[in-house]
Amino acid sequence: MADKPVILMPEDIQRIIGKDAQRNNILAAKMVSDVVKTTLGPKGMDKMLVSPTNEIIVTNDGVTILDEMQIEHPAAKMMVEVAKTQEDEVGDGTTTAVMIAGKLLENAEKLLDMKIHPTVITKGYRIAAEKAQEILKEISLRITPGDNEILKQIAMTAMTGKGAEDSKEKFADIIVSAVKQIEDDGRIDLDDIKIEKSKGDGIEDTELISGIVLDKEKVSYDMPRTVENARIVLIDFPLELRNPEIDTKISVSSPEQLQ
Incomplete structure (x- = not known):
């Protein structure tokens, strides 16, 4: 029988395996879910985030909150990816997606305590996801x-x-x-949609x-503020005055030479 491999790790690194690793990962994911759950709904509360450069951000947007947090735990990072994927695919519902994922993991932990194998739990969740999609298609409105x-x-x-x-x-x-x-x-x-912010006017403007x-x-006061049916030229070089590579000096001895 071959000897087990010897794993060398730095002193500040802790290795967790088996059920302890499962519990640790679930706990980290649930903590991420708990951070954003108080922002959900019409009475949801905002979060004030302070960056390392003392930049203050006040928001209740789930993906913004998670993106600004310095999360290192691998399982917690996966929850952040859930929010980012939801944002990229749908553009909304990031907090709801993270909360659902956290609740699924919370219930999975209860099933693990009942000695149910993780593979069985995963299979059950897949069946439930397919059923949920069927119900959503039935109640959805085109x-x-x-x-x-x-x-x-x-x-x-x-x-x-x-x-x-x-x-x-x-x-x-x-x-x-x-x-x-x-x-x-x-x-x-x-x-194709750009948002331009301008100081001075109100949000109603x-x-x-x-x-x-x-x-x-x-550049000039003679330039119009608005151009209808404009003809647009695309160029791949800057419109600027270039300094010559050599120094040039002009000697002028009389005003007539300037004409």
Whole structure:
């Protein structure tokens, strides 16, 4: 019988195996879920985060909170990835996704205490996920681009807790109009929508511009502020005056030479 391998680790590293490792991973994931669960819902609370550079962020967005936290535990990092995946795929529901994952792990821990093998628990969760998708398809409502009121309600729901409650209806109209303008045969690329912030006006002065906004000062007062049906030139070199590689000196002996 071959000898067991010898594992050498630094003094500050602790190795956990078996059931202890399972409990440790579940505990770390549940702690991440507990951090964001108080932000859920219309009465959810904001979190104030202070970065190492003393930058203060106040938010109740799950993915923002988890992204700003310096998480090192591997299982906890997986919960952060759950939030990021939800954000990338759907754009909302990050806190709910993390809370559901945390609750599933909490119930899995109870099943482990009942001596149920992890493989059996995993199989059961897969069956439950398939059943949940069937139920969601049955109770879901198909939405078309013409369902403006439903689309507005969806937009207003997504804005809950984002600090824009007083202007939700106006923003909902802007959001729905913007998404419809970039829609291409059912496909939507959110990178085609840009948000420009400007100091001085209030949130109610927000407007949707169907075109390109250049947040730059005019080079000349004669330049127009708005150009309709503009012709755009794409260049791959900078428009600037270049300094010559050699020094040039001009000697002037009379004013006439300057004419």
